[in-house]
Amino acid sequence: MQRIDPVTPIVQIDNLSFSYEQNSILTDVNLTIHNLDSICIVGPNGGGKTTLIKCILGLLTPDQGTVTVFGGSPEQAHLRMGYVPQYASFDPYFPISVMEVVCMGRLGGSISGKYSTRDKELATAALEKVDLLKYAAHSFAALSGGQRQRVLIARALATGCDLLILDEPTANIDHTAETRFFDLLSGFNEKMTILMVTHDVGFASTFFKRIACVNNKVVIHPTSELTGELIQNMYGGDLQMIRHDHRCGEGGHSHD
């Protein structure tokens, strides 16, 4: 694995704009992400969250501006990025074993795509980390939503990535699985930078260091600034919300 230079940002985005068939999705985005940062990307549907991470991954090319990842182009850095895509995009009946899914994280090492013993060891270790090693030979389709999500995380971990990018990983899992998921994630954050798209702002305030609000433009806030007003601004309309970690008294409110 390559050493990480502490001065160079992991991700540097300058003046990025992206449009799709004349619709502007992202305008003049600037973003710097440093090593071991953890950023949560929030915003309304169609606001450009997924587009932003796909530009970082090099899956989409911006119309204007530059994206630099680990000091080079996203294509040069793609083997150092682990990606957990939106779970809903998978064919639920696809005949594939859990181990085969995780091994996919090791693809790209050889011309034929055969996995070496080392590839298989890394895949096994990744499955162990998400506590699913005993399901290695099982069918991916037969697992529960939360388990499948962890398999996809294991696939990203098997790459040996320094930057983990997740797109709505908690959308299809229940509350218990979600709590467990964030425990897992905070362990990873000690060694790698994490970038995650989510709808769920509740957990964001407890785990992430910074929040990126994406709605055509991108605005970064430290997590401590997350208030109802801010959320209302970024969703751009009336939003009913109940915070459970606040106590409101006559002299204003205080945090737990």
Add this chain to the structure above:
Amino acid sequence: MTDFFQALADPNLPFLRYALISGLLASIPFGIIGSFVVVRRISYIAGAISHCVLAGVGLGLYLQQAVGIAWFTPFIGAILAALLAAVILTVVSLHAKQREDSVIGALWAAGMAIGLLFIAKTPGYNDPMSYLFGNILLIGKSDLYFISILDIVVVTVVTIFYNKFLALCFDEEYARLRGLNTGLLYLALLCLTALTVVLLVRVVGIVMVIALLTLPAAIAGNFARNLWQMMLLAIVFCALFVFSGLWLSYSYDLPSGPVIIMIATALYLLVVGVLRKIRDH
């Protein structure tokens, strides 16, 4: 019923032996490529390629009989047309995601139209029926060479690049992220599909290609835990359909293509129905 086996052994009826041997050998690419077509959900693309085969067949007949180019047989025309269709469909899928189905439909119909126009302008009587509905009993010794070569090519390519093809079908975007040239892989998959489709046209005809390509794999998908199990099972099912179809068609004097397809369809419906019953309980 024993007539069929006596006929197979009869030295005066080589066509039946060729039909059975070629059908069983052809089950290998049918099962492998059929599994890819089912999991990647490109049966309409296979259908379009199949209908383009008629354009190549028509061109072959026309060039041979009207222009006098003896080496340009309908078979060569069929292969060229199928490969050309595969290239066009790859380019369309890479660059025009929104309108892909319109292009598939246009290619589907245009292939037929071009073929029929060439056949109409070819002197003498040419019956497109055997191309549209296939006749495995017309398969000769030379076809066996093509089938054997296709067996070797499909098995070799898929064995070597299995993991890459699997990634392409399961999660193309992720495959791209791992540095795979997914456009080239997709082109390779469609070209293998095209060659397999040309062979399928000989067995069941242009119109019924999709059925024999997808039904064995679709049935196998219900029992397989991963893709290679699905392929092996699909090969077995396909061989079973060809064998029983030939047997029935010989015994009751019925055209072989439709009988093979009806057996495959009946088993598919049976499997789907029984599995649904089991799941409901």
